[in-house]
Amino acid sequence: MLTRDTLVIVDAANVVGSVPDGWWRDRRGAAERLRDSLVPYADDGLPGYPGPVELVLVVEGRARDIDPVPGVRVDTAPVSGDDRIVELVAAEAAGATPRRCLVVTADRELRQRVEVYGAVCAGPRTVRPLSPPSRE
Numbered sequence: 642m643l644t645r646d647t648l649v650i651v652d653a654a655n656v657v658g659s660v661p662d663g664w665w666r667d668r669r670g671a672a673e674r675l676r677d678s679l680v681p682y683a684d685d686g687l688p689g690y691p692g693p694v695e696l697v698l699v700v701e702g703r704a705r706d707i708d709p710v711p712g713v714r715v716d717t718a719p720v721s722g723d724d725r726i727v728e729l730v731a732a733e734a735a736g737a738t739p740r741r742c743l744v745v746t747a748d749r750e751l752r753q754r755v756e757v758y759g760a761v762c763a764g765p766r767t768v769r770p771l772s773p774p775s776r777e
Contacts, residue, residue, distance in 0.1 A: 645695040645740070648733050649687065650760075651679065651768060652746035653700045654722050659747060659765035672704035676713050679768060683712030687767055690743055699726050723751045727758075734758040 657664045657671045664671035676698050686692030696713045701722035709715045718725035726744060733742050742760040745767050746752060752762040 645693050647686070647690045647694040647741045647743060648697065648729075649682070649690065649694045649743045649745065650697045650699060650726055650729055651675070652722060652726060652744065652748060652751065653698050653704055654702070655746045655748050655751075656765040656769060657704075660769060668703040669705075669707060672698070672700050673707050675769075676707060676710060676715060680710060680712045682768065687743065687763070690741070694743075695740075697729065699729070701725070723748065723754070726751060727754050730755045730758045730760045734760075 653672050653675060657668070657675055679696050679698060682692070683694060683696050684692045686694050697716050698713055699716050699718055699722050700707060701718040705717050707715055716725060716729065726746070730742050730744065733739050739759075742755075742758070744752070744755045744760045744762050745765065746762060747764050756762065
């Protein structure tokens, strides 16, 4: 069994909102497309974070209740997505054997809140590059 030494938490609202592609017309569909695009990263990892990694997509609002897919766990925030992300990072940091934690967001305030717990942050382009990852 492969170990997943890194927890990657993706701020769905922030990452989806980083590209003006009409996401506001179908927030749920945009979150589902983001979720599906994350799948290769679960095994392949991200720059500086070799795979496999555990991927968690935090959703809120109209993007709630989307289903997980193999490789991507979906966590629905009860109220605030930012608050839920902080809770996940804090819980990981407090664990018996905490893993490295990468939070993908451009939200400056959220970055400050999770860095207190030792998380590293990366911008949306980390998971939404200009061209999709290759699966050769």
